Amino acid sequence: MRILVVGSGGREHALCWKLASSPLCDALFCAPGNAGIAAEATCVPVAAIDLDGIVALAKKERIDFVVVGPEDPLCLGMVDRLEAEGIRAFGPSKAAAELEGSKGFMKDLMRSAGVPTAAYQRFTDAESARAYVRRQGAPIVVKADGLAAGKGVVVASTVEEALDAVDQILGKRRFGAAGAELVIEEFLDGEEASLFALCDGKTALLLGVAQDHKRVFDGDKGPNTGGMGAYMPAPILDDAGARGVMRDFIEPTLKAMAAAGRPFTGILYAGLMVGKNGPKLLEYNVRFGDPETQVLMMRLRSDLLPALIAARDGELDQVDLRWHADTAITVVMAARGYPEAPEKGSEIRNLDAAGKEQGVVIFHAGTKPVDGRIIANGGRVLCVSAVGTDLKQARERAYRAVSAVDWPEGIYRTDIAARALPR
Ligand code: AMP
Ligand code: GLY
Numbered sequence: 001m002r003i004l005v006v007g008s009g010g011r012e013h014a015l016c017w018k019l020a021s022s023p024l025c026d027a028l029f030c031a032p033g034n035a036g037i038a039a040e041a042t043c044v045p046v047a048a049i050d051l052d053g054i055v056a057l058a059k060k061e062r063i064d065f066v067v068v069g070p071e072d073p074l075c076l077g078m079v080d081r082l083e084a085e086g087i088r089a090f091g092p093s094k095a096a097a098e099l100e101g102s103k104g105f106m107k108d109l110m111r112s113a114g115v116p117t118a119a120y121q122r123f124t125d126a127e128s129a130r131a132y133v134r135r136q137g138a139p140i141v142v143k144a145d146g147l148a149a150g151k152g153v154v155v156a157s158t159v160e161e162a163l164d165a166v167d168q169i170l171g172k173r174r175f176g177a178a179g180a181e182l183v184i185e186e187f188l189d190g191e192e193a194s195l196f197a198l199c200d201g202k203t204a205l206l207l208g209v210a211q212d213h214k215r216v217f218d219g220d221k222g223p224n225t226g227g228m229g230a231y232m233p234a235p236i237l238d239d240a241g242a243r244g245v246m247r248d249f250i251e252p253t254l255k256a257m258a259a260a261g262r263p264f265t266g267i268l269y270a271g272l273m274v275g276k277n278g279p280k281l282l283e284y285n286v287r288f289g290d291p292e293t294q295v296l297m298m299r300l301r302s303d304l305l306p307a308l309i310a311a312r313d314g315e316l317d318q319v320d321l322r323w324h325a326d327t328a329i330t331v332v333m334a335a336r337g338y339p340e341a342p343e344k345g346s347e348i349r350n351l352d353a354a355g356k357e358q359g360v361v362i363f364h365a366g367t368k369p370v371d372g373r374i375i376a377n378g379g380r381v382l383c384v385s386a387v388g389t390d391l392k393q394a395r396e397r398a399y400r401a402v403s404a405v406d407w408p409e410g411i412y413r414t415d416i417a418a419r420a421l422p423r
Contacts, residue, residue: 001024004061006030006067007048009070017361024305036364048069059087065088075101079094104181107185109260116278118187130163141184142184191236192271192274205319206246207296210289210296212227212228231391231416231420232296268286298326300322324387325389328386329385329395329416330416331384331398331399332382332384344378349374351374365378366378
């Protein structure tokens with residue numbers, strides 16, 4: 001088969017790395033890809049949100065199956081477009097991607113399906129939103145309804161902060177049309193976990209639970225990021241807990257989506273807050289997580305490709321995935337200044353040697369090749385990943401490799417997975 005992966009981050013590198021090892025894969029393309037992905041796939045400079053460009057590329061290269069990584073093209077309807085052209089594609093339709101594309105749609109559906117989630121209300125009018133904030137008090141959470149690259153959520157610890165968020169998002173349209181509507185919701189306390197389920201519209205298969213680290217600095221300090229590191233399995237939600245989320249969250253969601261005429265195919269990524277009374281749903285993403293996919297792929301023993309095809313074909317009840325018993329971890333190396341203003345253009349050296357540490361794979365998130373050198377070209381730049389027989393070993397291996405990377409302009413957290421280490 002000839003496969004095309006859409007995207008250019010660490011997630012797409014991990015997907016390409018895994019797909020390239022499939023005996024079913026004869027040729028692998030990635031659009032647009034990055035310097036690391038170029039070792040696994042033919043990279044083609046077509047932007048991930050360029051629907052016409054991706055369709056044209058898929059036709060030109062006679063692609064049999066497309067795997068769409070990021071949410072933006074999914075929410076724009078890339079899978080619908082490809083399928084309409086007779087090209088099989090993995091990921092939700094535009095209508096099903098609304099689960100991530102509209103927080104209000106998601107919350108209404110969860111309410112009717114009885115999925116545990118924060119109490120909320122939707123607003124298009126700033127005056128009513130402000131009145132609601134004053135009535136509810138703080139802490140309270142204000143969210144832009146649409147996609148805002150992870151920046152549209154304000155967890156406000158005071159009423160003033162929440163009122164300011166209402167003004168910024170709804171009043172000043174800081175996130176454009178994505179902020180034409182607000183969801184204001186109850187603050188949930190606890191620890192976050194990411195659960196991944198592969199879905200074919202009717203059947204859901206648990207892939208696992210990982211934990212991400214959203215803040216840029218050690219000790220969960222500093223601004224929110226796309227994610228600074230992850231590990232898996234995550235003891236915060238054990239096997240029984242994960243099965244409970246499949247039964248009480250994922251399966252009712254699949255039923256409700258099918259009933260709404262929007263059957264969900266693809267990856268359903270539940271962002272959970274695990275508190276004293278068990279997990280509650282913070283959000284759904286309709287794609288693989290980044291950097292969680294890096295640890296997911298390192299632990300997956302089975303061939304990924306037939307599983308993705310079975311999901312597309314509605315045959316997931318035929319699939320049984322095998323996993324390595326190992327623990328996996330990934331440490332993100334970002335460019336100085338990330339997330340506000342990452343410095344681009346510095347050179348990264350000694351990557352080959354660092355990647356030869358036992359159990360280590362270095363996925364590229366934001367790099368480009370320039371005259372045979374590897375140049376930082378994004379916020380998150382590398383995802384230094386490792387497996388080990390336990391978390392301690394995996395961690396030691398990953399951080400040894402991080403130290404071996406010669407990149408003085410890079411920053412990283414030194415406490416990824418620290419809270420899961422046995423005391
Ligand atoms: P979201 O994009 O909806 O997941 O929100 C981004 C981040 O904001 C989450 O990963 C949480 O850290 C935080 N967050 C979102 N909703 C809530 C909530 N209801 N209570 C507490 N924190 C929240
Ligand atoms: N790990 C956060 C995300 O993929 O959205």
